[in-house]
Amino acid sequence: MPEAMLAWQSAAAIVDAVSSGRSSAVAVIEATLTRIDASAARLNAFTAVTRERALAKARAIDAARARGAPCGQLAGVPFAVKNLYDVAGLATLAGSKINRRLPPATADSPLITRLEAADAVLVGALNMGEYAYDFTGENAHYGASRNPHDPAHMTGGSSGGCGGAVAGDLVPLALGSDTNGSIRVPSSFCGLFGLKPTYGRLSRARSFPFAASFDHLGPLARSARDLALAYDAMQGHDTADPVSAARQIEPVLPCLDLATRGLRLAVAGGYFRRGASAEAIGAVARVAAALGATAEIEIPQAARARAAAYVITAAESASLHLPRLRSEAHEFDPAVRDRLIAGAMLPAPYVMAAQKFRRWYREQVLRLFQSIDAILAPATPFTAPRIGQQRVRLDGVEVPLRPNIGIFTQPISFIGLPVVVVPVPLAPLPIGVQIITAPWREDVALRIAHRLEQDGVALAPRPAL
Amino acid sequence: MSDETDRALESLIAAAAELLALPIEPAWRPAIEANLKATLQLAATVVEFELADDLEPAPVFNA
């Protein structure tokens, strides 16, 4: 298969080409590695390329196929992981300089293992905001990851390299993490489909943490089907992650084409409309209209939920990094360091109150899902700002940019609800819409995302590179 | 926040840095103060929401 034909291919199309023999896995991976090398200066998405490992895996896939062995359901699909995932033989950087001194990981994260068991091919590790305490994708040590739709603009973060790599046509699939919005924000800014599953759905074993109460891992891709393919391959209880839910694997791929008519849908009002730009409101309206969703729903105390998530994140991340702040404070990204230090000084009762409030809020929001199947909300208040931008105008008031990027994502991950972000292809920059469902109902969110994609309302736009 | 509270914040940071053995450069103080002030303001909105004593915190431990 000529290299040009491999460009902007979905994972599903690659699987089809490789398992039918129209393309070798080696050809796919070689083309991928060439594109990655060519992109380094322009996108700055990768921090490590696992060239030899990827080619060896590709050769193994081709050899197995030649022997007549069945191909895995992700055969030949190149993927990359945010550099907080353990990759055997690499130090797990988590976007930091400090972690360079760690011994190399001895084993891959289980999500990598599961994808490779399905014959996907790991090609490298991706840039991120230091220690994941970031919504921009900028990084003082490794440079900002750049938005393929306009490289003067940010990818968003903290899974910045994931956004750049997938939207930049380097890989069709990336694995990121999301604590307060770190999969959903780059999905929105880079025009991608992103899945933050239910808290506890995908194993976080052998990945570097940020705030244990909220850490989730999940995929970014250019189609809902590709998200479903990856997600199904990664599901399954893992005792190595204490919060991993002891649930059966619930494949979503078979449910993808189920009708969405009859689903009870509503648009989040109140808090989720305040401070949203015309693009954000317009994108949600477009999605709602396509789905026939006319109802509006208020999520109670969403502002307080965001505040509580902020407080718990500050306390947990500071506690995690305290030893490093004591001995290596100068080695941190200054933007991260000062927030971590501040978090270490929060009085305990405030953090405890936030965790109690979380139980109250969870009960209130789950009650909403008794009468509704999915809630629509903006993923970000605006499209991707310029790299280095410090302030933004929201609701007529000028506020600091960075903490406000996540205002719409934070109240949702606060209680671990599953979310699929769908990209709405606005010009000049895309923006994402969150499809929020009840715990364990990723199937409903992906089904809605797939429907929107079939109808041409949601689309991962291809950058003019 | 009042001037008094700002001064209390400065003292808190200095004292906590001492007690937590966190070396803080003077140049970092303004950003740390701004961050802590913002976080405390958010924390105040959480704490002012009166919840019952017997409401269980979200994380539940299984022995």
Next chain:
Amino acid sequence: MELDAPDVVAAVRAAFEHYEVALVTNDLATLDTLFHADPRTIRYGIAENLYGHAAVAAFRAQRSPQGLARTRAKTVITTYGRDFAVASTLFYRDGAAGKVGRQMQTWVRLPQGWRIVAAHVSLIDDPDQALS
């Protein structure tokens, strides 16, 4: 005149909490007792303006006991001298997301104890559901 004398604040707070429990459990006897039994007592409610203790009691008697549970926030009690206090609180009701209730009470220490002589309860769109 001393403002917020600790023992006075404590006494008013106890009366306030006593009223709160009575309100959410629809304890009519306590509610009627804590409002001053006088024709000059006034209560502006959510959808009614009530003049005199008898009108307030009549309203209570016919009110549905459903949906009275609420979460309070920012309760402020200020006392002036030994016989006068104002109690203000915000409240949120389940199922009324996006709205905040305000309750303001004027408490006076009468020979029979602390009593509410005037009260106002109203609901607005929550202005605090906004950005930091």
